[in-house]
Amino acid sequence: MTIIINMRSGVDEVKLRIAAKLIREGKLVAFPTETVYGLGADALNERAVRRIFEAKGRPADNPLILHIAKFSQVYELAREVPEEAKVLVERFWPGPLTIVLPRKDVVPDVTTGGLDTVAIRMPANEIALKLIELSGKPIAAPSANISGKPSPTSAEHVADDFYGKIECIIDGGETRIGVESTVIDLTEHPPVLLRPGGLPLEEIEKVIGKVRIHPAVFGKKVDTPKSPGMKYKHYAPNAEVIVVEGPREKVKGKITELVKELKERGKKVGVIGSESYNADEFFFLGSSVEEVAKNLFKALRYMDKAGVDVVIAEGVEERGLGLAVMNRLRKASGYKIVKA
Template identity: 80%
Template sequence: MTIVINMRRGLDKRKLMVAARLIREGKLVAFPTETVYGLGADALNERAVRRIFEAKNRPADNPLIVHIADFEQLKELAQEIPKEAKLLAERFWPGPLTLVLLKAENVPRVTTGGLDAVAVRMPAHEIALALIRLSGKPIAAPSANISGRPSPTTAEHVAEDLYGKIECIVDGGETRIGVESTVIDLTERPPVLLRPGGLPLEDIEAVIGKVRIHPAVFGKKTDVAKAPGMKYRHYAPRAEVIVVEGSRERVEAKIAEVVEELKRKGLRVGVIGRESYGADEFYHLGETVEEVARNLFRALREMDKRGVDVIVAEGVEEKGLGLAVMNRLRKAAGYKIIRV
C-alpha cells in the first residue's frame, strides 16, 4: 500500500516527518520539486537505491541525481569542489541546476550508474528541502515515473505509474517548471552540458563562460550516460509522436497537412501546440516557452488518456527553455522529426 500525504496547502513538517522516517528506513518516497516529482531514497543506502531502479524498471547504468539541502552536504558527496561549482551554486542554488563532480568514496556506485562521478543539485521547493533536512540524508531521486514515460508534474501522474510499488507519495500540487534540471559536467574542461533543463544555458555561460554541448543533447547515440536522459528513450507516451519544427508559418502549414494525411488513414490524431489544425484532440501548450515547458509532460499523458494513435507536436525556438523543450519532444518522438 502507498501512503499519500496531502500538502497542497503548503509545508506541514509534522506530516512530512512520516515521509522522512520512511527515507531513513530505506523506503521510497515520491515528492515534489520545482521541476518534476522525484522518487527518493537515501542516496548512501545501496539497498534503498536499488529499489528505485526496480520500481521504475530503470537501466542500472542510468545515473541518479542526489538532492541536498545545504552546500555543506556537497562536501560529503564530492572529492573536490571546483571554483565553477561554487560560482554556480552561489548563483543558482536552490534551483534547477545539477552539477556533475568526481564522487567521494562513500557514494555507492549504484547511485552513480557505475561511474566515478556524482550528479548533485539543491531543489528550490520547500517540501523537498524540508524532507532532506528532516530525514538527515542526501536523497537520490530520478523522476517518479516508469522509465521511458513522460515525467510526472503532479502527484496523480506519480500514482498512475507507481501506486502500490512505493511506500509514500507527498502531494505538493503541480510543479512550477515542468521539465527536469539542467545538468552540467564539471569533470570536463570546458564544462559540458549533458542535459538541457529548467535553467537556460545562456544563464550558466554568463557565470562560468563557454560550455560545450554534448552531442547526445541533439540525438547522437552515446555508450556512456553521465546524466539521466542521455542514453535511453525518455518522456514517451504510448501514442506515436511526430515533431514538426522550423519557421512558424511553415510549421503551421505542415502540421495541418500531416494531420489531414493521418486522419485519412483512419488514425485518431492529437495535436499539442498553439492551434488544433483540425486534429481529433488538442492540448494548448501555451504562448510562452515557460508555459510550454510547464504543460509539456501533462499534455503527453493527457493525449494517452484521450486515446489518440498519433501525437503531432509543434516545435519551439531553441532559445532559453526552448532547448530543453525540444530535447524532450525529440526524445519522446524517438527522433521522428519533420523539419520544414
Template identity: 75%
Template sequence: MTVVINMREGLDWKKIKIGARFIREGKLVAFPTETVYGLGADALNENAVKRIFKAKGRPPDNPLIIHIAEFEQVYELASEVPEKAKILAEKFWPGPLTIVLPKGDKVPYATTGGLETVAIRMPANEIALGLIKASERPIAAPSANISGKPSPTLAEHVVDDFYGKIECIIDGGETKVGVESTVIDLTTDPPMLLRPGGLPLEEIEAVIGKVEIHPAVKGKPVNLAKAPGMKYKHYAPDAQVIVIEGERERVKEKINELIKRYKAQGMRVGVMATGDFYKADAYFNMGESEEEIARNLFKALRELDKSGVDIILAEGIEERGLGLAVMNRLRKAAGYRVIKV
C-alpha cells in the same frame, strides 16, 4: 499500500516527518520539486537505491541525481569541489541546476550508475528541502515515472505509475518548471552541458563562461551516460509522436496536412501546439511563452495519451532559453521522428 500525503497548501512539518521516516527506513517516497516529481530514497543506502531502479524499470547504468538541502553536503558526496561549483551554487542553488563532480567514497556505485562521478543538486521547493532535512539524508531521486515514459508534474501522474508499488507519495500540487534540471559536467574543461533543463544555458555561461554542448543533447548516441536522459529512450507516451519544425506558418500547414492524412487512415490524431486550433481528435494548447510550454510539456503528452490518440503531432519551437530543453525532450519523446519544413 501507498500512503498519499496532501501538502498542496505547503510544507507541513508534522506530515513531512512521515515521509522522512520512510526515507530513513530505506523505503521509497515520491515528492515534488520545482522541476518534476522525484522518486526518492536514501542516496547512501545501496539497497534503497536499487529499489528505485527496480520500481522504475530503469537500467542500472543510468545514474541518479542526489538532492541536498545545504551546500556543505557537497563535500560529503564529492571528492573535489572546484571553484566553478561554488560559483554556480552561490548563484543558482536552490534551483533547477545539477552539477557533476568526482564521486566521494561515501556514495555507492549503485547511485552513480557505476561511474566515478556524482550528480548533485539543491531543489527550490520547500517540501523537497523539508524532506531532505527531516530525513537527515541526501536523497537520490530520478523523475517519478516508469522508465522511458513522460515525467510527472502532478501527484496524479505519480499515482498512475506507482500507486501500490512504493511506500509514500507527497502531493505538493503542480510543479512550477515542468522540465528536469539542467546538468553541467564540471569534471571537464571547459564545462559541458550534459542535459538542457530548467535553467537556460545562456544564464550559466553568463556566470562561468563558455560551456560545451554534449553531442547527446542533439541526439547523438552515447555509450556512457554521465547524466540521466543521455543514453536511453525517454519521455515517450504510448502514442507515436512526430515533431514538426520550421517556420511557423509552414509548420501549421504541415500539421493540418498530416491530420487529414492520418485520419483518412483511420487513426485518432492529437496535436500539442502553441495557441492555434487544429481540427484533431484531441488538442492541447501549450501556451505561448517558453515557460508555459516547458511547464505544460509532460502534462500534454500524458493527457493526449489518456485521450486514446494513436499519434501526437507536436509543434517545434526555437532552441533558445528553455526552448533548448523543450526540444530535447520532444525529440526524445518522438524517437527523433522529426519533420522539417
C-alpha cells in the same frame, strides 16, 4: 499500500516527519520539486537505491541525481569542488541546476551507475528541502515515472504509475517549471552541458563563460551516460510522436497536412501546440516558452489518456527553455522529426 500526504497548502513538518522516517528506513517516497516529481530514496543505502531502479524499470547504467538541502553536503559526496561549482551554486542554488563532480567512495556504485562522478542538486521547493533535512540523508531521486514515459508534474501523475508500488507520495500540487534540471559536467574543461533543463544555458554562460554542449543533447548515441536523459528513450507517451520543426508558417502548413493525411488513414490524432489543426484531440501548451515547458509532460500524459494513435507536436525555437523543450520532444519521438 501507498500513503498519500496532502501538502498543497504548504510545508507541514509533522506530516513530513512520516515521509522522512520512511526514507531513513530504506523506503521509497515520491515528492515534488520545482521541476518534476522525484522518486526518492536514501542515496547512500544501496538496497534502497536498487528499489528505485526496480520500481521504474530503469537501466542500471543510468545514473541518479542526489538531492541535498545545504551546500556543505557537497563536500560529503564529492572529492573535489572546483571554483566554477562554488560560483554556480552561489548564483543558482536552490534551483534547477545539477552539477557533476568526482565522487567520494561513500556514494554507492549503484547510485552513480558505476561512474566515478556524482550528480548533485539542491531543489528550490520547500517541501523537498524540508524532507531532505528531516531525513538527514542525501536523497537520490530520478523523475517519479515508469522509465521512458513522460515525467510527472503532479501527484496524480505519480499515482498513475506507482500507486500501490511505493510507500509514500507527497502531494505538493503542480510543479512550477515542468522540465527536469539542467545538468552541467564540471569534471571537464570547459564545462559540458549534459542535459538542458529548467535553467537556460544562456544564464549559466553569463556566470562561468562558454559551456560545450554534449552531442547527446542533439541525439548522438552514447555508451556511458554521465547524466540522466543522455542514452535511453525518454518522456514518450504510448502513441507515436512526430515533431514538426521549421519556420512558423511552414510548420502550421505541414501539421495541417499531416493531420488530414493521418485521419484519412483512420488514425486518431492529437496535436500539442498553439492550435488544434482540426485534430481529434488538442492540448494548448501555452503562449510563452515557460508555459510550454510547464505543460509539456502534462500534455503527453493527456494524450495517453485520450487514447490517440499519433501525437503531432509543434517545434519551438531553441533559445532559453526552448532548448530543453526540444530535447524532450525529440527524445519522446525517438527523433521522428519532420522538417517544414
